[in-house]
Amino acid sequence: MARAGNALRLAAVSGHAAGLGLVPGMALADARARHPALATQPHDPVADARALAGIARRLRRFTPRIAPDPPDGLILDITGCAHLFGGEEALCAAVRAATPFTMRQALAGHAPAARALARYGAAGQEDLATLPVRALELPDEALAGLRRAGLETVGALAARPAAAIAARFGAEAVVRLRRLLGEAAQPLDPLAHQAPLRFERRFAEPVGHQAAIARHLLALLGEAVRVLEQRGLGARQLLLTLCRSDGARQQLAIATSLPSRDPALILRLFDERIASLADPLDPGFGYDTMELAVPLAEPLGALQPGFEAPADQSAALAELVDRLATRLGPQHLARLVPRDSHLPERAQRLVPMADAPAPAPWPAPAADLPPRPLLLFDPPQPVEVIAEVPDGPPHRFRWRGMTHEVRLAEGPERLAAEWWCRPAGHLAGHGGLTRDYYRVEDGAGRRFWLFRHGLYDEAPVPRWYLHGLFA
Amino acid sequence: MVPDLAAVPLAAPGAFPPLARGQLHEVHCDAADWASALGFALAMAGAGHPGPLVLVRGPGRGAQLLQPCGAGLALLGIDPARLLILTVDNAREALRSALEAARGAALAGVVVEARGALPAYDLTVSRRLVLAAERSGVGLAVLRGDAPPRPSAAHTRWQVRAAPSTALAARAPGPPALLAELLRRRGGPAGLVWRLEWNDTDGTFQPCGEPASPTSAPARTPPSGAVVSLAARRTGAERSRAA
Numbered sequence: 143m144a145r146a147g148n149a150l151r152l153a154a155v156s157g158h159a160a161g162l163g164l165v166p167g168m169a170l171a172d173a174r175a176r177h178p179a180l181a182t183q184p185h186d187p188v189a190d191a192r193a194l195a196g197i198a199r200r201l202r203r204f205t206p207r208i209a210p211d212p213p214d215g216l217i218l219d220i221t222g223c224a225h226l227f228g229g230e231e232a233l234c235a236a237v238r239a240a241t242p243f244t245m246r247q248a249l250a251g252h253a254p255a256a257r258a259l260a261r262y263g264a265a266g267q268e269d270l271a272t273l274p275v276r277a278l279e280l281p282d283e284a285l286a287g288l289r290r291a292g293l294e295t296v297g298a299l300a301a302r303p304a305a306a307i308a309a310r311f312g313a314e315a316v317v318r319l320r321r322l323l324g325e326a327a328q329p330l331d332p333l334a335h336q337a338p339l340r341f342e343r344r345f346a347e348p349v350g351h352q353a354a355i356a357r358h359l360l361a362l363l364g365e366a367v368r369v370l371e372q373r374g375l376g377a378r379q380l381l382l383t384l385c386r387s388d389g390a391r392q393q394l395a396i397a398t399s400l401p402s403r404d405p406a407l408i409l410r411l412f413d414e415r416i417a418s419l420a421d422p423l424d425p426g427f428g429y430d431t432m433e434l435a436v437p438l439a440e441p442l443g444a445l446q447p448g449f450e451a452p453a454d455q456s457a458a459l460a461e462l463v464d465r466l467a468t469r470l471g472p473q474h475l476a477r478l479v480p481r482d483s484h485l486p487e488r489a490q491r492l493v494p495m496a497d498a499p500a501p502a503p504w505p506a507p508a509a510d511l512p513p514r515p516l517l518l519f520d521p522p523q524p525v526e527v528i529a530e531v532p533d534g535p536p537h538r539f540r541w542r543g544m545t546h547e548v549r550l551a552e553g554p555e556r557l558a559a560e561w562w563c564r565p566a567g568h569l570a571g572h573g574g575l576t577r578d579y580y581r582v583e584d585g586a587g588r589r590f591w592l593f594r595h596g597l598y599d600e601a602p603v604p605r606w607y608l609h610g611l612f613a
Numbered sequence: 614m615v616p617d618l619a620a621v622p623l624a625a626p627g628a629f630p631p632l633a634r635g636q637l638h639e640v641h642c643d644a645a646d647w648a649s650a651l652g653f654a655l656a657m658a659g660a661g662h663p664g665p666l667v668l669v670r671g672p673g674r675g676a677q678l679l680q681p682c683g684a685g686l687a688l689l690g691i692d693p694a695r696l697l698i699l700t701v702d703n704a705r706e707a708l709r710s711a712l713e714a715a716r717g718a719a720l721a722g723v724v725v726e727a728r729g730a731l732p733a734y735d736l737t738v739s740r741r742l743v744l745a746a747e748r749s750g751v752g753l754a755v756l757r758g759d760a761p762p763r764p765s766a767a768h769t770r771w772q773v774r775a776a777p778s779t780a781l782a783a784r785a786p787g788p789p790a791l792l793a794e795l796l797r798r799r800g801g802p803a804g805l806v807w808r809l810e811w812n813d814t815d816g817t818f819q820p821c822g823e824p825a826s827p828t829s830a831p832a833r834t835p836p837s838g839a840v841v842s843l844a845a846r847r848t849g850a851e852r853s854r855a856a
Contacts (some may be wrong), residue, residue, distance in 0.1 A: 287692040302796035458719035461667055466699060466710055474700045478683045478693040490683040492698065501694035504687050516655075517648050523678075544645075549777065552785035583786040585754060587777040588645060613652025613689060613810070 153185040157244070187213065197241055198333055204237060207332040209253075215260070217253050219330055254321045254328050258296075270323065271297025278318045284311045296322065314520050324395065336373070339436035341365045343417060348387040349427025355384075355429065359412070362434040363405045376401025376442030380408060384423070385431040396468055399495075400460045401440040408460060414468040463495055472496045480505055483558060486518060512555050512581060515591045515610030522607035525592065535580045536592055541608055546584035551581035554594075581612070589613075624805035626820035632657035634722070634752040637743045638769040641796070643774070644721060644728070646760045649791045650773040651726070652689055653809070654754040658689040658722025660817050661752065666691065667714045669699045669707045669725045675758075676700075676726060678734070689789075690816040695721070703797070705733040708742070715745040715753050722752035730760055739765035762796065770797040776808055788813060 148171035159180070164173050173180055190213055198216055200207045204227070207219035220233060227233040234247050248259035248267075255270055259381045262277040273296040283414045288311060293299045299307065299319060320326040334475055341362050359382070370377060378401055382394045396411040404514055422536040465477055483489050493499075507514075526540040528567030535551035559574025567574065573594035583589045589612035596604040632638045632654070642650035660668050670676045684691035699714075701707045704727060711725045727734070734755065743766045746753045755767070762770060772794040778787035788811040797803050809818040 381763050427658055456719075458717050462714060462717040462719070463697070465713060469713075470699070470701060470706065471708065476698045476700065478681065478686075478696060478698070480683060480693075486684070490693070492680065493754065495697070504693045507684055507687070513686075513688050515648070516652050516681055516682060516685040516689065517679040518682040518685075519678060520680050543777075550780050550784050550786040552781075552783075581786055582779060585777070585791065587775040588649070589775070589778070589789070610685070611648035611658075611679070612685070612786075613648050613791075 150181075167169060190214070195333075200240060200365075201237060202239075202333075202335065206235060206335060207330065209330045209332045210334060215257065217257060217330060219332065220249075221254070224322070252324045252328075253330050255324060258322055271295060271300065273297075275299055278315060278322065280311065280315055284315055287311055288315075297584070338437060339366065339369060339375075339377075341369075341434045343432045345428075345430060348430055349432075350425040350428030352425075355425065355432070358432055359434075360405065360409065363408055364433060365407055366434055366436060367403045370403045370439065370442075372445065373439075374441055375439040376403050377408065377436045377439050379436065379438040380412075381435045381437055382412065383431075383433040383435070384425075384429050384432070386425065386605040387427045387430050390426070396464075397472070398439075398460075398464045399467075400457065401442040403442060407464075411464060411468050414465055418469045467495065477501065483560065485560060486557075487520060487522075488560075512552065512579075513612070515589075516613045518610045519608060522609045524595070525606050525608045527592065527594075527606035532598060536582060536606070539582075539590075539592065539606065539608075541590075546586075546588070546590070548582045549585050550560065551580055552582075554578035555580075557593075575604075579609070615655040622806075623808055623822065624820075626807065626822075627664075628805065629807045629820040630769070630795070630801070631660075631817075632752060632754060632769070634661050636748050637739060637746050637749040637753045637755070637766065639762070639765065639767045640754055641754050641762060641770065641772045642756070642758055646773060646775050646791075647679070647758055649775040649789070650756055650758070651724070652789060653771075653773050653793065654724045654756055654792055655686070655691055656689045656811075656818055658752045658754055659689075659695065662721035663695075664719055664721040665695045665697050666721050667697045667699060667711075667723045669701060669714075669723065670710050671704060671707050671726050671728065672702055673728060675728050689811070690757045704731050708733055708738055711753065711755075712738075712741055712745055715742060715751045716749055718749040718751065720749075720751045721737055722754065725753075725759075727755060727760070728758040731755075731757065731763070734763060734765065736764055736766055739767055743767070767797075768799050769795060772796050779810065789818075789855065791818070 152166050152168045154166055154339055155164045159177075162177055164177070164180075169463060170182065194210050194214065194216065201208055201216065201218060205218050205220050205223045207221075209217045209219075211217050214314060218237070220230070224230045224233050230249055230455050234249070237247070238245065245507050246260045246265070248256045248263060250268070251271075252257035254541065258270070258273055258277040259267055260402055260606045262273050267273075272394075275285065275296060277296060278299075280288070288299065291310070293302070295318070299315075300323060304316050307319070314399055317326065321328045343358050345361060358422040366377070366380075377398065379395065379397045384392045384394075386392070394412060394415050396408070396415050398407070398411065402408065452554060463475060473494050476492045477492045478496055479491050479501065481491050481499060523541060527536045528538045529535065530537045535553055536548050538545060538547050540546070555578070557579060558578045559567075559576060561573030564572060564574060566572040577593040577595055578597070579591060581589065581591055590608055591607060591610035591612065593609055594604045595601070595608050598604065638654070638657075640650050640654050655666065655668070667682065681693075681696065681698065685695045699710055701710055707725055707727065711723050714720060714723045742753055742755075742763050744782065745751075774792045776790040776792045778790040781787050790808065790810045792806060792808055794806045807820040808823065810821045811817075812819045
């Protein structure tokens with residue numbers, strides 16, 4: 143279902159719906175009137191294009207020259223490929239078997255003819271002359287004119303002089319007719335095929351010497367960097383596979399946070415990776431093959447470093463992050479990210495560097511917000527508190543066996559629970575306990591953040607917790 | 614270690630040497646004063662340079678229980694977006710990571726948290742850290758909680774303790790205050806004690822004299838009649854916001 147103008151129309155129908163008499167282009171209201179139980183989905187042209195590109199990639203094994211014909215066609219140039227699959231018929235069958243969709247196929251000497259036969263011809267038709275003039279895909283007025291003139295088929299039109307056709311139906315009609323008949327060339331725009339970034343060294347004799355291995359790795363990196371440079375890419379992930387002469391394989395993977403093709407940097411990351419291995423690399427009797435693959439690469443333009451300008455700080459930081467992440471593991475590096483909540487433990491989150499959004503300045507706290515502690519206890523620590531009056535600030539509290547006399551206190555700062563996050567939170571008594579926070583300082587000058595969990599009308603005996611420490 | 618810092622007369626505020634960039638500093642503290650020592654180290658490291666700060670957090674239950682709070686860091690002049698938190702499995706890894714980080718010039722500072730004895734931290738390792746910090750100009754601080762001082766190549770060694778703050782109106786705790794004793798300093802006098810108080814206008818810890826005793830403060834003497842004490846800040850606003 144798609145929006146065309148102001149009406150919702152069917153963009154595509156399933157085989158079953160087509161059997162019920164529904165056709166693409168029909169208004170949704172008409173279709174619903176005929177079949178009230180009609181199930182519809184919004185039309186997603188982007189997903190269609192992606193699926194088409196996916197099929198094109200899958201059919202690459204039949205021919206290297208595949209051009210997508212949006213919205214729903216593919217043109218395969220099988221010149222010189224058919225015999226590999228046992229002839230044209232067998233190739234067609236193999237293509238049908240390789241795709242999960244129903245399709246109409248047509249073979250012709252050139253692409254526009256095959257396209258027109260597939261879209262407008264009957265199954266198995268090879269004769270272009272009997273195709274309807276619709277196959278020229280001319281504007282509506284030109285088609286209407288052709289019909290009025292009694293020209294129903296391509297063959298009938300082709301029999302007329304070109305000058306007369308051009309004069310009556312436009313020059314475009316002649317161009318399209320000549321392309322369809324193979325008299326004018328229409329270049330095919332096949333999908334560019336990128337060879338995967340994989341570089342290999344095979345050795346006649348196994349290589350076991352560390353210096354030799356390092357030299358070959360450097361050479362592989364040099365090759366990879368050359369190709370990346372040609373394609374304007376930078377590596378984000380690299381995978382080194384070392385095949386030992388006894389059949390064992392060792393794989394080393396590294397990742398960079400910025401695309402890079404700096405061999406020194408990549409080599410340093412590999413060094414870190416090797417240093418962090420639990421059991422060190424053992425070449426045994428030597429390596430037969432070394433293979434360097436780049437599974438993930440991103441565009442990276444050529445950089446012009448300034449002569450005097452300071453080095454880019456963010457690049458230096460990214461390099462440090464990569465080195466530490468390669469050694470410690472990416473989950474060990476984290477950044478604080480603010481969250482939209484007024485509860486202190488939910489107002490922030492520790493997010494691993496790899497998933498963290500780009501650092502943005504911390505949201506400024508409200509002007510009347512009392513100070514927050516430097517360190518938060520997770521979970522809050524239960525404490526025993528004696529208060530002067532039940533609703534007042536603590537007078538003395540006991541934490542980890544130590545008694546702290548409160549010298550100065552400020553509060554309460556009352557924070558309600560997030561009742562909207564609870565299943566029955568809008569009902570009285572189910573919204574969670576309110577917290578009364580107090581900022582207190584003991585006799586030694588240590589500042590604590592205590593809270594009483596629950597008001598006296600919410601909990602009969604509210605408990606006290608230590609939630610944070612101030613500097 | 615230090616028996617009672619409060620009894621030691623305070624040194625002149627002008628002689629206070631801030632934790633310089635490009636040097637290695639050791640900050641000793643009791644476990645109870647951890648937040649004060651961390652605030653001291655982070656605020657000192659973060660003040661001199663706008664770059665990112667690396668906080669290397671060690672293993673152990675103590676470290677896992679306490680999480681840095683973004684809003685609290687912002688109060689000490691450190692934008693939490695600048696903070697890179699590194700969690701490591703052992704002390705050796707912590708020192709290696711700190712060394713790695715100190716070699717990059719893009720950072721404002723590196724703070725290493727270490728609780729208890731730190732056998733991996735010896736003269737050689739600390740000398741390496743010193744060299745890396747001197748070359749790159751990154752400020753390095755090793756925070757040592759509940760640990761006896763060990764011989765090291767650090768430029769300064771501090772003992773930090775929370776200090777009673779200057780009370781605000783209505784007996785509310787004032788800005789962060791701490792006592793810092795310079796235990797050791799390469800090429801300089803040591804054994805001096807300063808009382809540092811957070812200065813919100815300057816965004817730094819600044820040495821200052823003794824606070825006015827809260828017992829002599831006029832707020833202490835209760836006015837006649839039943840009067841409800843007023844909070845220093847308007848906390849009642851919280852209720853309308855959260856409810």
